[in-house]
Amino acid sequence: MTHYFAHNILLKSGWHSDVRLKVAPDGCLASIQPNVNRQADDITLNGTVIPAMTNCHSHAFQRAFAGLTERHSGAHDSFWSWRDMMYRFVAQLTPEDCQIIALQLYIEMLKAGYSRVGEFHYLHHDQNGQAYSDSLLMSRQVIQAAKDSGLRMTLLPVMYEYAGFAKQQADEGQKRFINSLDDYQKMLAALTKEYPSLKIGVTPHSLRAVDIKDIKELHTNYGKQHPFHIHIAEQEGEVAQCLSCTQKRPVEYLYDNLDVSSHWTLIHATHLHNQEAQRVIESGAVIGLCPTTEANLGDGLFNSQASTVNELRWAIGSDSHVSIDPFEELRWYEYGQRLQTKQRAVLADSETGSVGQRLWQTATSAGNQSLQGNADSLTIGQDADFLVLDNEHPSLVSLPAGQSLDAAIFSARNKITIKDVYIGGEKIIDNGVHPLEQQSLADYKQLMSRLLSTI
Numbered sequence: 226m227t228h229y230f231a232h233n234i235l236l237k238s239g240w241h242s243d244v245r246l247k248v249a250p251d252g253c254l255a256s257i258q259p260n261v262n263r264q265a266d267d268i269t270l271n272g273t274v275i276p277a278m279t280n281c282h283s284h285a286f287q288r289a290f291a292g293l294t295e296r297h298s299g300a301h302d303s304f305w306s307w308r309d310m311m312y313r314f315v316a317q318l319t320p321e322d323c324q325i326i327a328l329q330l331y332i333e334m335l336k337a338g339y340s341r342v343g344e345f346h347y348l349h350h351d352q353n354g355q356a357y358s359d360s361l362l363m364s365r366q367v368i369q370a371a372k373d374s375g376l377r378m379t380l381l382p383v384m385y386e387y388a389g390f391a392k393q394q395a396d397e398g399q400k401r402f403i404n405s406l407d408d409y410q411k412m413l414a415a416l417t418k419e420y421p422s423l424k425i426g427v428t429p430h431s432l433r434a435v436d437i438k439d440i441k442e443l444h445t446n447y448g449k450q451h452p453f454h455i456h457i458a459e460q461e462g463e464v465a466q467c468l469s470c471t472q473k474r475p476v477e478y479l480y481d482n483l484d485v486s487s488h489w490t491l492i493h494a495t496h497l498h499n500q501e502a503q504r505v506i507e508s509g510a511v512i513g514l515c516p517t518t519e520a521n522l523g524d525g526l527f528n529s530q531a532s533t534v535n536e537l538r539w540a541i542g543s544d545s546h547v548s549i550d551p552f553e554e555l556r557w558y559e560y561g562q563r564l565q566t567k568q569r570a571v572l573a574d575s576e577t578g579s580v581g582q583r584l585w586q587t588a589t590s591a592g593n594q595s596l597q598g599n600a601d602s603l604t605i606g607q608d609a610d611f612l613v614l615d616n617e618h619p620s621l622v623s624l625p626a627g628q629s630l631d632a633a634i635f636s637a638r639n640k641i642t643i644k645d646v647y648i649g650g651e652k653i654i655d656n657g658v659h660p661l662e663q664q665s666l667a668d669y670k671q672l673m674s675r676l677l678s679t680i
Contacts, residue, residue, distance in 0.1 A: 226248065227247070227650055228266055228268065229246040229268050230264070230267035233629075234611075236602065242260065243260055244258065245264065246609065253599075254609050271616075272615055276601075277600065277610040278588060279588070280551070281513045282345055283543055284544065285346070285367055286327075288327075288329065288546040289314070289318075290310065291545060291546045293310065293314075315398075316401070317352070317676060320365075320366050322672055323363060324369060326669065327371070330370075330546060331370055331371055336654055338643050339551060342379070344378055345383060345428060345492070346363070346382050347385055349364075353400070354403065361415055361416060367380070374659070375648055379424035382416065383402070383428045383429075384429050384443070385399065385402040386434060387436070388433075391470050424452070427444075427448070429455050430455070431463075440455075441482065453488050453490070456492045460525075480508070485504075485510050487511075489508070489511070493513065494513075495528065496525060498528070511539060511595045512538065516561065517550075517554055518543070518544035526564065526565060540594075541554040556635060558572070579627065580634075581635065585630050609650035612647075615644040618642045620636045
């Protein structure tokens with residue numbers, strides 16, 4: 226057993242002082258004792274302790290071109306023009322490139338306070354769109370990167386069939402993504418057999434990219450055992466196309482065709498009507514919000530109304546990685562609600578009044594539901610995944626613990642607020658430093674130099 230002592234810590238029941246944590250050899254919390262004295266063998270956590278965050282939605286390779294699309298294209302810039310750039314970029318990547326990018330990204334995630342990532346992985350084939358002799362080759366790259374970094378992963382291998390609704394033929398830019406239903410299920414079976422301890426989800430890319438009959442079959446075969454993730458209602462153009470083809474809005478169409486449950490995560494759901502929101506609440510599904518990416522792409526503000534916003538289950542993801550910062554994702558979400566409602570503290574905790582505490586606890590809880598993690602709060606039997614905030618940071622200095630998350634989310638302007646990161650009771654980030662970051666950055670710089678010379 227390893228023993229830790231926290232002067233101030235956020236547990237599921239709220240803030241507590243002078244808490245002794247016992248971590249078992251399997252990395253889970255064996256006991257939690259509040260209001261006790263420090264023992265001689267305790268490792269003192271020098272700062273405010275909070276649960277680590279879950280990142281429910283990531284496309285790792287997109288880290289490498291974040292920031293490269295911030296110029297006017299001469300047309301009406303939108304998600305669709307951004308996607309064209311993404312296709313040109315992805316056409317160049319080798320398996321080795323993808324592992325270098327993913328390792329750099331995952332180290333950045335750890336330093337930012339994420340402990341688990343949902344890798345929405347749809348880059349399966351070679352540059353010509355042909356399957357590798359090893360069908361799992363590209364999946365192995367991100368799995369290995371997560372292992373090397375120490376970041377927990379729920380792999381979300383993506384099924385992608387079509388370019389759009391009504392079974393539009395996939396275009397040139399999508400050739401590396403495409404799998405038949407049979408090939409996709411073979412890939413799931415192979416991943417499950419080879420990586421029995423890895424959390425693996427089932428991931429139809431979207432209603433526009435996978436036929437509803439195939440989504441139904443996947444749900445019948447896997448829906449009760451695995452996380453189920455899908456992009457949905459991200460752009461107004463997508464909603465219009467769905468209405469044209471099905472006479473229903475995307476979330477409405479999904480719920481009318483499938484028994485959506487708490488295993489599901491609806492990524493984005495930006496354009497959600499009140500009746501659809503109510504169906505999501507009743508199903509227990511999670512909304513996967515990616516506020517900085519949704520803003521970057523001009524998708525729109527998540528349409529949660531004051532009557533439902535405090536009932537929805539929602540998690541956060543860094544998606545395209547224009548930002549790798551859970552504090553910023555949470556700040557953007559709250560600010561979006563303030564701009565829509567013209568009120569302040571929209572998502573405040575009903576008991577404490579704290580916006581930051583409510584945001585953090587909701588996102589960690591729903592994030593772990595989304596990815597079938599075991600760390601939705603610091604609770605006995607759960608993974609000992611936690612962060613130590615730097616109380617000497619100007620935004621946190623002298624603040625009582627109960628206000629630290631408010632300050633970290635709404636006033637801190639850099640990641641120095643996170644001092645240490647523990648995964649399974651093991652210190653992965655020590656005073657802001659990851660042991661592999663120098664070599665990872667050197668490899669990443671070399672890779673970027675080559676890629677940028679060809680764009």
